[in-house]
Amino acid sequence: MVSMIDLDLINPNLLHLAPELSLFIAAFAVIVLDLVARDKRLLAWVSGAGLAIAATLALGLWGERATSFADALIVDELSVFFKLLFLGITFLVVLASQDYVRKFERFQGEYYGLILFACVGMMLVASVGELVSLYIALELQAFSLIALAGFLKDARSAESSVKFLLLSAISTAVMLYGMALLLGATGSTYLTDIAGRTREAFAAGRLADNAPLLLALVFLLVGFGFKIATIPFQMWVPDVYEGAPTPITAYLSVASKAAGFAVLLRVFYAVFGEDTVATDWRMLVAVLAIVSMTVGNVAAIAQQNIKRMLAYSTIAHAGYIMVGLATLTQLGQGSVLFYLVAYSFTNLGAFFAIIAIANRTGSDEIDDFAGMGRQAPFLAFVLGVSLVSLIGLPPTAGFMGKLYVFNAAVQDGLWWLVLAGVLNSVLSAYYYLRPIRVMYLGEPKAATSSLPSLPMRAALAISLGGVILLGILPGGLIDLAASAVRILTA
Amino acid sequence: MPGLTEYLLLSAVLFTIGLYGALVKRNVVVVLMCVEIMLNAVNIAMVAFSRFVVPVELTGQVFAVFIMTVAAAEVALGLAIILALYAHRGTVDTTNIDLMKF
Numbered sequence: 255m256v257s258m259i260d261l262d263l264i265n266p267n268l269l270h271l272a273p274e275l276s277l278f279i280a281a282f283a284v285i286v287l288d289l290v291a292r293d294k295r296l297l298a299w300v301s302g303a304g305l306a307i308a309a310t311l312a313l314g315l316w317g318e319r320a321t322s323f324a325d326a327l328i329v330d331e332l333s334v335f336f337k338l339l340f341l342g343i344t345f346l347v348v349l350a351s352q353d354y355v356r357k358f359e360r361f362q363g364e365y366y367g368l369i370l371f372a373c374v375g376m377m378l379v380a381s382v383g384e385l386v387s388l389y390i391a392l393e394l395q396a397f398s399l400i401a402l403a404g405f406l407k408d409a410r411s412a413e414s415s416v417k418f419l420l421l422s423a424i425s426t427a428v429m430l431y432g433m434a435l436l437l438g439a440t441g442s443t444y445l446t447d448i449a450g451r452t453r454e455a456f457a458a459g460r461l462a463d464n465a466p467l468l469l470a471l472v473f474l475l476v477g478f479g480f481k482i483a484t485i486p487f488q489m490w491v492p493d494v495y496e497g498a499p500t501p502i503t504a505y506l507s508v509a510s511k512a513a514g515f516a517v518l519l520r521v522f523y524a525v526f527g528e529d530t531v532a533t534d535w536r537m538l539v540a541v542l543a544i545v546s547m548t549v550g551n552v553a554a555i556a557q558q559n560i561k562r563m564l565a566y567s568t569i570a571h572a573g574y575i576m577v578g579l580a581t582l583t584q585l586g587q588g589s590v591l592f593y594l595v596a597y598s599f600t601n602l603g604a605f606f607a608i609i610a611i612a613n614r615t616g617s618d619e620i621d622d623f624a625g626m627g628r629q630a631p632f633l634a635f636v637l638g639v640s641l642v643s644l645i646g647l648p649p650t651a652g653f654m655g656k657l658y659v660f661n662a663a664v665q666d667g668l669w670w671l672v673l674a675g676v677l678n679s680v681l682s683a684y685y686y687l688r689p690i691r692v693m694y695l696g697e698p699k700a701a702t703s704s705l706p707s708l709p710m711r712a713a714l715a716i717s718l719g720g721v722i723l724l725g726i727l728p729g730g731l732i733d734l735a736a737s738a739v740r741i742l743t744a
Numbered sequence: 745m746p747g748l749t750e751y752l753l754l755s756a757v758l759f760t761i762g763l764y765g766a767l768v769k770r771n772v773v774v775v776l777m778c779v780e781i782m783l784n785a786v787n788i789a790m791v792a793f794s795r796f797v798v799p800v801e802l803t804g805q806v807f808a809v810f811i812m813t814v815a816a817a818e819v820a821l822g823l824a825i826i827l828a829l830y831a832h833r834g835t836v837d838t839t840n841i842d843l844m845k846f
Binding site for chain 2 (some may be wrong): 385386389390393397400401404407408409410412413415416417419420423424427428430431433434435437438441442443497
């Protein structure tokens with residue numbers, strides 16, 4: 255029995271938590287500043303500064319491998335990679351929110367504050383090594399995002415928020431039951447301990463012979479599957495994406511999904527990474543991948559609202575990324591990280607262009623985008639390039655991402671999975687090209703003019719630059735991703 | 745005195761009742777209550793496992809305390825959103841929350 259708290263045992267190294275702590279302070283600063291600041295644009299600048307400081311601190315941790323806070327916090331290349339990805343995404347979302355927040359004069363401080371809190375939650379998700387902390391971190395990001403989804407307080411926004419809350423709560427409860435079973439089967443909540451005990455258990459037989467661990471794996475997959483929005487846990491996606499404020503939809507579609515994959519990589523390869531077991535669950539992941547791609551793409555074809563169309567498209571993309579997850583090789587794990595970055599730039603570019611165009615037309619319906627190719631050439635170009643990247647055509651980031659993922663799968667013998675992926679990409683071209691045709695060939699409905707602000711244009715330019723740069727020069731990021739996943743099989 | 749099996753059985757039954765209610769009930773507030781039943785079923789399993797599998801450590805008990813705390817925050821958030829929804833629609837029936845569907 256430990257009667258006194260032993261500080262050396264807990265080893266609280268604040269430097270390892272510095273990125274999260276600084277962002278946490280920035281979030282509170284923004285909320286307090288909202289009370290006194292006259293010019294609300296200041297709030298966005300403070301948020302941006304907080305994100306930049308956190309990113310600098312996170313960069314300083316690159317290359318370090320350590321655990322602190324009684325092994326609950328892991329610092330390695332994988333966690334730092336994800337932290338930088340989340341910070342980058344959040345920075346772009348803050349930039350792009352500046353036009354949008356004029357819709358609500360009050361509560362801008364809470365808006366930016368909640369975005370930063372969600373980012374802190376996701377950064378922690380990527381670096382926890384213990385189940386209680388994982389649960390808290392997941393809920394921190396989920397609650398922030400749920401509140402943000404209902405931020406417009408109109409009927410649709412409230413409806414999207416309530417659906418998000420209920421389905422998130424149910425999936426979390428199932429995930430917690432899985433964690434309880436894991437605690438019962440292994441006697442610990444630490445991933446390293448659990449991994450050690452499961453290795454012993456699996457040395458004797460296959461996953462199907464070990465009922466508690468099999469149930470735990472399936473229940474955990476429910477919770478994580480909800481985060482990455484894969485079939486059959488995708489029911490919330492279209493409604494939440496349509497009703498939520500568009501910058502939050504963009505945030506949800508990339509950051510929340512990346513957080514889900516971060517925890518999937520960490521938990522599944524660490525806890526259920528044993529060869530005999532992994533071959534069992536990889537088939538499950540492969541089947542989910544095919545169903546996700548197909549259902550997402552087929553449902554997207556019929557959509558008239560572009561936010562809803564992209565919602566189904568994110569379900570399909572969860573399927574493509576899971577192809578990389580099913581490979582179980584370093585190449586496949588690296589391809590998951592690369593695809594997530596490429597997909598983030600692409601989807602953010604598409605959503606930011608939609609925000610700017612909808613600011614002019616006042617509508618998210620695809621038919622109302624007619625004539626934008628002439629009226630707003632830059633916005634139409636960004637949306638067009640993003641959609642081409644989502645199809646996966648060169649010379650864009652989406653092409654390199656798909657190439658990398660499918661290559662990893664072929665080398666691992668999953669050619670049938672790649673075949674399904676390629677067929678799905680062809681199918682998806684049908685609906686991705688429709689907005690492009692409408693924008694460039696349709697007749698403009700009415701002359702509108704509303705120039706996007708400077709931060710918005712910067713966000714659009716960065717996303718566009720990322721999409722094209724990663725499509726032409728992917729080498730640097732591929733190396734980074736490869737060194738980030740080295741920890742998983744070490 | 746009941747053993748681990750009895751506690752786990754109770755937990756499984758409660759969890760199933762909660763899940764059934766969460767998927768079937770039409771009133772959003774009732775759905776939220778059913779989720780609470782599911783979380784409490786998890787708490788029972790946590791504490792039982794902790795008591796019978798690793799009696800010296802209090803891992804499961806600590807986990808249960810955290811689950812209760814987060815569940816309270818969840819209810820606060822949920823009720824606020826339900827109020828906002830009620831202000832617009834005048835109903836909290838899930839069959840009527842259908843502004844957006846496929």
